[in-house]
Amino acid sequence: MLKTKNSRWLAAPYLVWMVTFIVVPLLIVIWYALTPSQTSAINAAAAADAATAPTVVFTLENLTQIGRYTGVFARSLILAAEATAICLVLAFPVGYALSRLRANKQHIMLMLVMLPMWMNFLLRTYAWMSLLENNGLINRLLGFFGLGPFQLINTSGAVVLGMVYNYLPYMILPLYTAMTKIDNSIIEAAQDLGCNLRRTVTRVLIPLSSSGIATGITMVFVPSVSTFIISRMLGGGSNLLIGDLIELQFLGNAYNLNLGSAMSLVLMVIVLLCMSFTSSFDEESMEGVM
Amino acid sequence: MNENLIVSLKDIVVEFDGEKVLDGLSLDIHDKEFVTFLGPSGCGKTTTLRVIAGFITPKSGNVFFDGQDIADLPPYKRQVNTVFQKYALFPHLNVFENVAFGLRLQKDENGKKLSEALIREKVLEMLATVGLKGYERRSIHQLSGGQQQRVAIARSLVNSPRVLLLDEPLGALDLKLRKEMQLELKRLQREMQITFVYVTHDQEEALTMSDTVVVMNDGHIQQIGSPEDIYNEPCNAFVARFIGDSNIVDGVMLKDYLVSFGGQEFLCVDGGFAPNESVQVVIRPEDVEIVPPQDGALTGRVREVIFKGVHFEMHVDVEGYEWLIHSTHASQPGEIIGMNIAPDMIHIMRRTEG
Numbered sequence: 001m002l003k004t005k006n007s008r009w010l011a012a013p014y015l016v017w018m019v020t021f022i023v024v025p026l027l028i029v030i031w032y033a034l035t036p037s038q039t040s041a042i043n044a045a046a047a048a049d050a051a052t053a054p055t056v057v058f059t060l061e062n063l064t065q066i067g068r069y070t071g072v073f074a075r076s077l078i079l080a081a082e083a084t085a086i087c088l089v090l091a092f093p094v095g096y097a098l099s100r101l102r103a104n105k106q107h108i109m110l111m112l113v114m115l116p117m118w119m120n121f122l123l124r125t126y127a128w129m130s131l132l133e134n135n136g137l138i139n140r141l142l143g144f145f146g147l148g149p150f151q152l153i154n155t156s157g158a159v160v161l162g163m164v165y166n167y168l169p170y171m172i173l174p175l176y177t178a179m180t181k182i183d184n185s186i187i188e189a190a191q192d193l194g195c196n197l198r199r200t201v202t203r204v205l206i207p208l209s210s211s212g213i214a215t216g217i218t219m220v221f222v223p224s225v226s227t228f229i230i231s232r233m234l235g236g237g238s239n240l241l242i243g244d245l246i247e248l249q250f251l252g253n254a255y256n257l258n259l260g261s262a263m264s265l266v267l268m269v270i271v272l273l274c275m276s277f278t279s280s281f282d283e284e285s286m287e288g289v290m
Numbered sequence: 291m292n293e294n295l296i297v298s299l300k301d302i303v304v305e306f307d308g309e310k311v312l313d314g315l316s317l318d319i320h321d322k323e324f325v326t327f328l329g330p331s332g333c334g335k336t337t338t339l340r341v342i343a344g345f346i347t348p349k350s351g352n353v354f355f356d357g358q359d360i361a362d363l364p365p366y367k368r369q370v371n372t373v374f375q376k377y378a379l380f381p382h383l384n385v386f387e388n389v390a391f392g393l394r395l396q397k398d399e400n401g402k403k404l405s406e407a408l409i410r411e412k413v414l415e416m417l418a419t420v421g422l423k424g425y426e427r428r429s430i431h432q433l434s435g436g437q438q439q440r441v442a443i444a445r446s447l448v449n450s451p452r453v454l455l456l457d458e459p460l461g462a463l464d465l466k467l468r469k470e471m472q473l474e475l476k477r478l479q480r481e482m483q484i485t486f487v488y489v490t491h492d493q494e495e496a497l498t499m500s501d502t503v504v505v506m507n508d509g510h511i512q513q514i515g516s517p518e519d520i521y522n523e524p525c526n527a528f529v530a531r532f533i534g535d536s537n538i539v540d541g542v543m544l545k546d547y548l549v550s551f552g553g554q555e556f557l558c559v560d561g562g563f564a565p566n567e568s569v570q571v572v573i574r575p576e577d578v579e580i581v582p583p584q585d586g587a588l589t590g591r592v593r594e595v596i597f598k599g600v601h602f603e604m605h606v607d608v609e610g611y612e613w614l615i616h617s618t619h620a621s622q623p624g625e626i627i628g629m630n631i632a633p634d635m636i637h638i639m640r641r642t643e644g
Binding site: 191 | 343344345364365366370371372374375376378379380381382391392395396445446449
């Protein structure tokens with residue numbers, strides 16, 4: 001067995017990796033976010049000055065510019081929150097049912113839950129495009145019954161659907177894990193003491209699986225709020241999200257690294273706030289267990 | 291004990307995966323009685339308890355509670371509460387909230403929730419009753435096994451159930467604590483005037499606490515009776531073997547009050563058998579009197595002597611049968627001893643496959 005004193009060095013390779021590929025890029029992003037863009041007036045003035053004395057000018061200009069995109073930020077947050085809520089409602093009973101299965105059946109069912117994740121993310125989202133298109137499978141099926149066609153693709157609903165579809169397993173797994181720790185006799189005790197189904201859920205199941213709920217919310221909300229593929233493929237041009245906006249700054253026509261960095265920074269703060277909020281629930285539930 | 295029936299099971303059949311766990315079980319439980327289901331694991335005792343609690347719906351048969359058929363009533367509507375084997379306390383709630391859990395779900399006769407003051411009063415009173423005064427703020431993880439068990443009992447009793455079901459509640463406790471809790475449960479049952487239905491595989495526990503013992507095996511009731519009846523007059527070999535140590539030997543009932551076994555004839559107090567009916571004879575180890583060989587109705591050679599504290603346990607070879615004898619007097623291994631048995635210590639059972 002390795003001694004604790006020596007074993008900390010085992011983390012050294014990762015430390016190097018982290019500094020090189022996470023900390024340094026993060027600092028670069030912060031640098032870009034706080035320096036003026038090529039096209040800004042401040043930069044032009046600085047460039048003029050540069051001839052005499054090269055100086056670095058810091059500015060909050062990029063961050064204030066984000067104010068123009070409040071609508072996009074709001075839409076991202078709302079759609080991600082909707083998707084997270086739907087995932088939670090769908091995953092809760094599934095996680096519970098899974099946790100009550102016999103061990104050998106649990107493994108098979110878990111594999112089925114994860115099965116969609118074996119397929120490429122792009123491919124899965126493309127599949128939804130062809131289903132939702134105006135002359136896609138769903139509309140053709142509805143047309144067969146004399147209904148529609150309905151506008152399904154390029155709606156915010158389609159974006160939420162894409163998020164739910166892609167991230168549902170990330171909600172089911174932590175809920176399932178938390179619920180396997182709840183002994184059947186605790187649920188029976190709740191019923192025995194007068195809980196009907198609804199009260200068993202609200203008074204016992206939810207509090208006892210709160211750590212799983214917190215993890216699941218984080219794992220669905222974070223990728224949902226920063227996605228750009230799903231919104232581009234299923235949302236059309238009218239449902240731009242933060243992710244799309246950032247992509248436009250780096251790879252698109254808007255090309256503005258400084259603004260893109262500032263947006264990333266704001267997104268990161270939002271994600272961190274979300275995570276600290278949910279992990280506070282996590283700790284509360286841990287106190288009960290300790 | 292009074293004659294009012296509170297729980298009545300009629301022809302209950304329960305199957306798990308096509309296997310009959312309870313096979314046509316019928317049983318009456320009287321109000322304010324301490325009833326114990328006793329049997330080896332897998333005998334159906336816990337299943338019977340869960341049928342009464344409502345966690346298992348029998349495949350056929352009726353469950354009557356106070357004269358009403360409650361077979362389809364879900365657990366949360368039944369006037370029974372359960373103390374679970376592993377306590378099943380709510381880990382996210384402290385001691386007070388665990389005990390208050392059931393009260394917070396109750397409504398008074400006007401359909402209103404119980405007041406916080408009333409809940410507080412009831413919970414504190416119940417905690418005092420089970421000896422946990424001052425523990426209400428504790429997390430249940432700070433409690434020992436015995437304390438957790440007391441919380442579980444308080445959590446059930448505070449709802450004033452008509453019947454309290456206890457599923458091997460003392461199984462996880464050490465011997466000393468178990469004996470303490472046995473007496474305490476008996477005291478609670480007497481004071482609160484509540485029917486207790488207790489499940490255990492420990493025969494001593496069953497004999498100590500119960501008004502009535504129900505001995506079960508293979509989904510069938512073997513015998514129902516007072517602890518004295520069960521111990522002194524086991525109705526078959528299974529009950530005799532399960533309730534304490536006993537010597538079971540083959541014999542022939544020559545006529546009323548005369549039985550032959552071990553090559554000798556003995557006077558006994560049982561009658562009503564056919565002449566020369568083949569029977570089984572049960573003799574408790576402590577009922578064999580050791581005498582000099584020439585005075586004994588039976589003689590045997592002592593094979594082993596084990597000191598057990600209050601008595602010596604001796605294994606004696608009597609014509610090929612190994613007899614178990616408890617005596618305060620120790621014989622020597624290899625010694626030939628005489629054995630006498632008083633007529634009222636000889637219990638005759640009809641032959642069963644057991």
